[in-house]
Amino acid sequence: MYSVPARIGPAVRRFGPSLLRLAAGVTVLWFLGREVGAAPFEDGLRAVTWQAVVAAVTLTALTTVCSAWRWRVVARALGADIGLPGATGAYYRSLFLNSVLPGGILGDVHRAVTQGRRAGDVAQGVRAVGWERLCGQVIQAVVAAIVLLTLPSPVRPALPYVLAGIAGVVGCAALVVGGAARLGRSRPARAARTLATDLRRGLLVRGVWPQLTLASVLVVAGHTATFVIAARVAGTTAPLGELIALLMVVQIAAGIPLSIGGWGPREGAAAWAFAAAGLGAANGVTVSTLYGVLMLAAVTPGAGLLLTDAVRRRRGRGHPVESSRPDPAPPARHPAWRGAERLVP
Numbered sequence: 452m453y454s455v456p457a458r459i460g461p462a463v464r465r466f467g468p469s470l471l472r473l474a475a476g477v478t479v480l481w482f483l484g485r486e487v488g489a490a491p492f493e494d495g496l497r498a499v500t501w502q503a504v505v506a507a508v509t510l511t512a513l514t515t516v517c518s519a520w521r522w523r524v525v526a527r528a529l530g531a532d533i534g535l536p537g538a539t540g541a542y543y544r545s546l547f548l549n550s551v552l553p554g555g556i557l558g559d560v561h562r563a564v565t566q567g568r569r570a571g572d573v574a575q576g577v578r579a580v581g582w583e584r585l586c587g588q589v590i591q592a593v594v595a596a597i598v599l600l601t602l603p604s605p606v607r608p609a610l611p612y613v614l615a616g617i618a619g620v621v622g623c624a625a626l627v628v629g630g631a632a633r634l635g636r637s638r639p640a641r642a643a644r645t646l647a648t649d650l651r652r653g654l655l656v657r658g659v660w661p662q663l664t665l666a667s668v669l670v671v672a673g674h675t676a677t678f679v680i681a682a683r684v685a686g687t688t689a690p691l692g693e694l695i696a697l698l699m700v701v702q703i704a705a706g707i708p709l710s711i712g713g714w715g716p717r718e719g720a721a722a723w724a725f726a727a728a729g730l731g732a733a734n735g736v737t738v739s740t741l742y743g744v745l746m747l748a749a750v751t752p753g754a755g756l757l758l759t760d761a762v763r764r765r766r767g768r769g770h771p772v773e774s775s776r777p778d779p780a781p782p783a784r785h786p787a788w789r790g791a792e793r794l795v796p
Contacts (some may be wrong), residue, residue, distance in 0.1 A: 473553045476715030483718055483736060491733040495685065495740025503684045503741075504748050507677050511749035514673035515542050521587060521666035526579040528653035531570050540756055541566060547753025550746065555710045558753075559584055578645070582654060588706055590667035592617075595699040604696035605727035674702060677749075681742040689730055697724045701739065713743060 484492075519538035526533045533541075541562050548558030559580050567576020599610050606613070654660060678698040679691070687694065704720030705713065718739045725735030 473711060475709040476553065476711040479709075479715040479719045480711070483722055487722065487733045487736055491736035492740050494733075495737040496744060498685050498737065498741050499744055500684060503680055503745055506680050507745035507749040510673045510677050510680075511546075511746065514670045515539060515546065517666045517669040517673070518542050518583075518587070521663055521670070522579065522583040524659060524662045524666070525583040525586065525654065526566075528656065528659045529575060529579050529582070529649060531566075531572070531575055531579060533566065543750065543753035544756050544760075545753070546750040547757065549713065550750050551712045553711050554708050555713055556708050578649065582649060586654065586663050587667050587670060590664055591671050591706070592703065594668060594671050595703055598699050599696055602692045602696040604693070604700065605724060606700060607696075671702070675699070677745060678702070678738075678742055681745055682738045685734070685738045685741050687730065687734060687738060689728070693728065697721075697728055697730075697735075700724045701735075713746070717743065 516535075516539055519535060519542045522542065523533045523535055523538045526538075545558030545562040548561055549555050550558075552558070563577045563580035564573055565576075566579070567573035570576060596610065596614060599606055654663065675695060675698055678701065679694060682689075682694055682698070689697070701717060701721045701724060705717040707716045709716055718736050721735035721739035722732040723735070725738070726732040
């Protein structure tokens with residue numbers, strides 16, 4: 452039987468998941484283009500105004516500072532320390548990379564590994580960013596659930612069943628982690644005990660989780676406000692409450708790591724949600740396109756910081772102080788975290 456050569460096998464395993472994520476994003480955009488045509492995308496591009504750009508840049512600056520604060524809180528809970536200015540700059544870099552690279556998470560990989568190397572513990576850096584992103588997603592989901600249960604939306608009738616399913620999955624995951632922690636010295640047991648320790652002694656400490664919650668709520672509010680601006684500029688006249696409910700659905704879909712620089716699931720969810728609300732799929736695509744353009748403009752400071760880093764490296768100045776010890780490997784080889792070495796200075 453034919454077998455894959457040793458040099459080709461790792462490459463397939465490494466790039467296969469990335470190619471699948473890229474293909475998923477391309478498929479969504481292709482389907483939308485076939486169903487609604489190119490006009491809604493063009494309308495979104497033509498709707499850009501300098502007032503909307505200024506508003507998006509301002510709101511994104513505030514949400515980036517809040518996100519950096521959340522990351523700093525998580526890192527300190529896990530035993531590391533990151534200054535807020537440095538964390539804000541690193542977060543801008545990651546936002547820009549997430550906006551221009553496939554998958555939407557490679558910027559977070561860059562941030563995790565870079566900060567881990569500077570702190571002399573890559574594994575801890577990866578855990579801090581992983582927990583920070585997870586906390587943000589969980590709190591965003593909670594906020595979205597509250598909004599969607601309160602305000603009219605296409606998903607409101609099915610939401611209780613969805614929440615029950617999510618609760619069941621979370622309960623099963625907790626049982627699996629608890630069981631794995633009792634497997635002695637195996638790798639799953641060590642990973643499970645690390646997760647439990649991070650939660651019990653770090654993230655769930657009385658002075659930590661309220662800060663994470665507040666920072667995450669502010670981030671969700673900032674992104675929602677930017678989406679509302681994009682919708683109004685694009686000509687959507689739906690009541691504010693209904694519009695916010697629709698945009699919550701779109702934001703949840705935007706977090707799915709199957710995008711092309713953020714494009715794909717976001718536009719698909721916007722088309723479905725707006726169509727289900729009677730506002731038209733094309734209008735949803737236009738709003739989502741305008742939002743994507745505004746956010747790309749808002750994260751351009753990250754491009755400037757990356758360019759500055761490249762110039763400093765070229766001139767041999769501004770190198771961070773590296774630990775003399777070899778960097779420990781990240782604790783897991785999940786495909787989503789692979790490829791980081793190509794991005795890290």
